[in-house]
Amino acid sequence: MAEPAVPHATHQVPAHIAIIMDGNGRWAQQRGLPRIEGHRRGVETVRRIIDATREFGVRMLTLYAFSAENWRRPQDEVGALMRLLELYLKRELKTFVKNRIQLRTIGRTHELPPGAQRQLARTIKATRDFSDYTLTLALNYGSRSEVVDAAHSYAAALAAGEISPSDRSWESFSRHLYTGDLPDPDLVIRTSGETRLSNFLLLQAAYAEFVFTPVLWPDFGRDDLAQAIAEYSRRERRYGKTSAQCGGSDEQ
Ligand code: IPE
Ligand code: IPE
Ligand code: MG
Numbered sequence: 001m002a003e004p005a006v007p008h009a010t011h012q013v014p015a016h017i018a019i020i021m022d023g024n025g026r027w028a029q030q031r032g033l034p035r036i037e038g039h040r041r042g043v044e045t046v047r048r049i050i051d052a053t054r055e056f057g058v059r060m061l062t063l064y065a066f067s068a069e070n071w072r073r074p075q076d077e078v079g080a081l082m083r084l085l086e087l088y089l090k091r092e093l094k095t096f097v098k099n100r101i102q103l104r105t106i107g108r109t110h111e112l113p114p115g116a117q118r119q120l121a122r123t124i125k126a127t128r129d130f131s132d133y134t135l136t137l138a139l140n141y142g143s144r145s146e147v148v149d150a151a152h153s154y155a156a157a158l159a160a161g162e163i164s165p166s167d168r169s170w171e172s173f174s175r176h177l178y179t180g181d182l183p184d185p186d187l188v189i190r191t192s193g194e195t196r197l198s199n200f201l202l203l204q205a206a207y208a209e210f211v212f213t214p215v216l217w218p219d220f221g222r223d224d225l226a227q228a229i230a231e232y233s234r235r236e237r238r239y240g241k242t243s244a245q246c247g248g249s250d251e252q
Contacts, residue, residue, distance in 0.1 A: 007056055007226055011233040014186035016060035017053060018208070020200055021045070023192025023216030036080040041218035043088050050135065052222040054099065056229060060134045062185060064200050068108070068142030082113050085139070089119035093126060102130040106178035107141030108149075136182060143202035150176040179204055187232045189225075191217045209235045 007013055021042060028038030046063065053061050065085065071078060096103060103123045110117070120139075153176040157163045163172055175181065184204045190196075193214040197205070211228040213220070238246050 007229045007233070011230060013057045013229060014209075014232055015058065016062070016183055016185045016187075017058050017228075018062040018064070018185035018188045018201055018205070019049070020064045020188070020190040020194075020198065021217040021220075022190055022194055024218060026192065027216040027218040035077055036084075038218055039081060039084055043084060045217055045220050046088070047092075048221060049225060050101070052225045054133060055222075056226070059132070060136070060183065060185075062106070062136040062138060062182075062201070064138045064141065064198075066107075066139050066141070067199060068140055068145055069199065071140075082116050086113075086116045086119050089116075089123050093123055096123060096127050096130075096135075100127075100130040100132045102127045102134045104134060104136040104182070105139050106136055106146070107139045108145060109139050111140050134182070136179075138200065141178070142199040143197075144199060146178050147203070149178070150174075174203070177203065184208065187211065187228065189213065189228050191215050191220050207237065207239055209237065 024038035024042040025035045026038070027041065028035050031037075050061065066081060070081070095101075103120075105120060105124070109120060112120070116139075150173065154163070154173055157176070158165065179201075184206070185201060185208045187210075188197075188201065188205050188208045189211045191213055193212070195212045201208075209232050211231050213224060213228065215224050236243060236246055236248050238248075242248075
């Protein structure tokens with residue numbers, strides 16, 4: 001039976017979805033277009049998927065937009081991506097405010113070009129009081145640099161006496177990650193057929209469910225998202241317990 005185009009009422013909708021938006025370059029290449037055209041189309045997908053997640057009742061969306069390793073790409077492509085980010089933020093500000101979308105970022109955003117940083121600061125400030133829906137953009141993000149930055153910040157807080165030396169809880173440490181008080185993703189989706197994490201949310205995805213789809217990001221639509229949610233809904237999240245403890249049916 002084909003998957004429903006909209007998640008059923010019985011489907012468990014993930015509160016927080018994180019997406020590794022991959023395949024823009026291949027999408028363009030398949031059409032004989034420059035890679036940047038794929039990125040432009042990828043921005044259209046971002047709009048579509050924000051709308052679809054809101055429609056389906058998802059409360060938080062985190063998008064991997066630029067990795068700490070993406071600086072290794074040709075300078076032209078990096079420059080075009082940064083301009084695209086700035087343009088996207090400028091164009092979207094009104095929509096974010098209208099739809100009460102809070103924008104956040106994770107990553108070393110202070111290393112982004114000044115224009116992009118200005119637009120980010122402006123958008124974050126204008127949307128910071130919204131709590132219905134949180135959009136987090138991972139920009140110059142890498143889990144390994146995140147851990148290093150978190151360790152620095154945690155050590156400083158320990159030295160300042162803000163944390164008790166006997167407190168070894170994950171809760172205290174994880175507050176120092178870029179994600180801070182943002183809940184962990186329930187579902188991580190990667191498009192384009194790649195089945196790796198590429199340094200994305202390694203710690204936060206400790207108990208996330210994963211859905212890998214061959215669809216290239218510019219082609220990813222509302223129905224693909226609905227399918228991923230349906231797939232998520234069939235999984236049993238056990239967090240170390242047995243299936244029987246979780247109300248599952250395979251009791252032996
Ligand atoms: C994802 O698409 C966008 C970014 C990483 C910025 P890619 O540009 O990685 O597309 P492929 O993997 O080359 O097809
Ligand atoms: C991961 O995609 C980064 C983003 C989606 C922004 P990449 O296309 O850069 O990942 P690798 O290099 O194939 O692992
Ligand atoms: Mg890629």
